[in-house]
Amino acid sequence: MAPPDERRRGRPRSVTADAILDAVESAGLDGFTVSGIASALGVRDGTIYNYFSSRQAIAMSAGTRALARLDLRSEHGDDWVDYLIGVNLELRRATAQMSGLSGYYLHGPYLPETLQVFDLQIDQVAGHLGLDVTDPAARDYAFILASFASTTTLNLLGAPTVPDDQVRAILRSILPALHSTLAGTPPTGVSWSALRSSLLKDSPTAD
């Protein structure tokens, strides 16, 4: 019979999926390793794989969990531009706190839950514009506006030094300019419904 402290050392430390995702959030979505996370939690690498099938499955779950915290349902102001400004200021704060989240938001690979993050924004923008949210063409149009806002915010305005007021001012000028040029019709062949189907088809499962 091994001495008590030996047995304690040999017993697997308990961990939860949430604790693993917390550790990934601290380490950063782009740079973490499974060994680093296991070491930070004081467990063996194999223990992590009891909860997630792969590093990518962990990354997708951590990205999805971080995005699920965004407040996408509230009005964020009077019109669709104010709404997208509010969402993108939240997105900027979230990506500033978690290295690699911006890349996940823009490029995936996505879990179906993350597609709902986009769908919620599309609902709100289409609603604010007075469009029929059940009409795929209206959703494609709202997608274009939301996508343009996020791409500009995370790329051009991604630096943490850019103050919120500047993000606000820039989105308030470029979004109406795009809307006025497109006048309700998405660029030819650019479709959220098509993209959404292809994303769902390609999406790897979480575990």
Add this chain to the structure above:
Amino acid sequence: MAPPDERRRGRPRSVTADAILDAVESAGLDGFTVSGIASALGVRDGTIYNYFSSRQAIAMSAGTRALARLDLRSEHGDDWVDYLIGVNLELRRATAQMSGLSGYYLHGPYLPETLQVFDLQIDQVAGHLGLDVTDPAARDYAFILASFASTTTLNLLGAPTVPDDQVRAILRSILPALHSTLAGTPPTGVSWSALRSSLLKDSPTAD
């Protein structure tokens, strides 16, 4: 002494760096493998490594060569907006012909030659705006405008179904809107000179 055909089979087939890059261009910058390129050229994998040190070195050289073909010096019209429209229509054509080139242009990793592709655009935009092209602040400002144009073109308008006229109309509306809001000052802390230095420092060498 081996029979003549045996000797011929054993002799390395000759290849050139340009032939390797041609093959990468056909296969696509994002999906090619060294074995696939070697096989397409009828040589052994090792022969490829006589010309390039790694897959990444090949990708960077192929991306750089494709971008070097862009016509960035010509006027492309009367003002900075027309200039950026002309450049980005060329960029769209080039990226449509070579899978993965868009990602290389937006994200690198870059060879120093590719930084010159950005510098040339900055020179032209600053010049069209009547700014002093030797002033780093003016170059930072021109960089913001050029970067916004390319990001929008390659992301929002990246689909080959979008006609040139639509790209033109959209850039003609959003670029002046951004310029009017920024009024000559880049977003706080966003700087081409700083980014350029960090890119040069991080840039892996070609071989």
